[in-house]
Amino acid sequence: MYAFQSIKELLNALVLGKELLGEMFGKRKSFDYRYDQAIEMIEESKVTALIEKGIIIRNGRYLEIEDQLFAFFEQILDVNEEINVSYINEHFTLLKENIDYYLIENSENGKYKYLKSIKTSLRKMGFICLRNIVDLNRNIDNTFKTEPNYKIKIKKLENYDHRRLDIKRLILVTEQLIDEEELTFFAVAKEDELNRITTELRLQLQDARHSLIETERQIIDFLNQVKLQSKISEKIRQVKYLKDQFELESKSDILFQLGEMNPVLFESRPSFPVKLSLETLQEEEIYGLIRDLNKRQSSKVKPKIPMAEAINPSFFNDTEETDVFINMEEMKNNFSASGNHLLDFVLQYKYPKAVDFEEMVYCYCQLISLYEQDMDIKEQYISHRDTEFAIIYPK
């Protein structure tokens, strides 16, 4: 690999290929990036320069980001796929070594150097633990949701469970280191910043332990679901096979199982016919309903509808009948103008037709009942043909 002389040179090289690197990193899961695709995007000379500097590696037709850089990008961007427990282990060993050196070292300057690297390691450990748990959770979730093969899915989830145990063990070991194993060091190296870092680490570890409990629950839940699903798939396959061989009834206890249960869903849909009352049937609304229902009834048998005979045309001829009516309104008006009392008026009135006494009495009564408010009814009576009539004047 090309040896970079300074960080500046490396950064410059990365800036040179930033578009290509961004694109390649973004598409790392979807497809392998090809050389010809790269030269479409940036100039060929730049691609060659990147390859020369070892930032991109050419693998036949394909291009890959250099492994170390790739891991660096993934880690720094929080998207690494692999849960790397060894990374923590490494820090752990380094930490222990540095603590030993610190205790042995006599010069203050040397001690300071070791203390500094101890602090860095401590700071990183909690962070790495948490980061690993986040990665673990994401991977578990992804596997559960996207892995189509049940066997691989179960295996993967089981492996993640091992990883979870590894992380758990590491948390425990780290805690032991702080609280039990290196008491001398923490007693000797009393320093504010160190204290702060250890407290923070303790909190982070506690957090990590709590999240791991949730992770454990998640894995168990997923594993159970997957196992149940695969068990169901397997069972359906077997049952269906036997069914297709017409052997299910004889080779399984399905008849017994079905005999044991009585859910309503095996029954045919019940219908509850209700007879309507005669009153209801006579309602206008119901008549409409009956008509609608009747329209839907289609029968091939055409009922013979009895026909009535034709109507005699003479029925259509107009007939005239004339009747003469007494206009009460007019009679009342005349009465108001006359000044006679009502009986006199009724007897002398010029009726439009011949009227007998009974009808006159009828008119007398009707006028009173219709126009009572316009009449002045007196207390006196008058006798006429053995009948008493009240004396009434218009008002």
Next chain:
Amino acid sequence: MSTNHLKKEVFEHLIRGTFICSNSSMPQIQRLYAYIDENFEELESYFLEINYILTQGDEYYHFTRPEQKVDVARKLEQAFRWIDMVDFFKSHEASFGSGHRFEPQAIAVHLKVNATLKSKLRALKKYTNTDNELEGIKKLVELLRKDGYMELENEISDSYKVLASFSYLEKLILNINLSEEIQNEIPE
């Protein structure tokens, strides 16, 4: 709404042999599920008086009877129908189960690249009565929808949702016991 009204709705729903599921997207069913959930014991004794046992399943409720009402032959015929259908949908997607969403169109597309699935659908012609693949799938979905195992979630995209009651079918199949000897006879 009065509780009597809800009782009536619960009865009218369950008497048809369907389910009241917790994951239904219809507000009316959700309301009924919540009502049963809160008053399970009261409703259980209430319906027992008219000879129905309100039975609780995994996130669903349905009616059972205390005694046998249907002969086993009919049950067997019904169970066979469900085994065929569950097998078909599980072959399409192994995770096909409660909460799964799908479109009949998508299954039809899958059919084009999956010969096993295609032959399974053809074998189900006795239920679908059609040679048209999409029509056939729709018919199967409709049958399961009528029985209360799935519901039409979006009319525009024609997308369906598998209800919690689907686990009843899974349980029914899981409960069938096969002896070890017979299991070994069945080819992989």
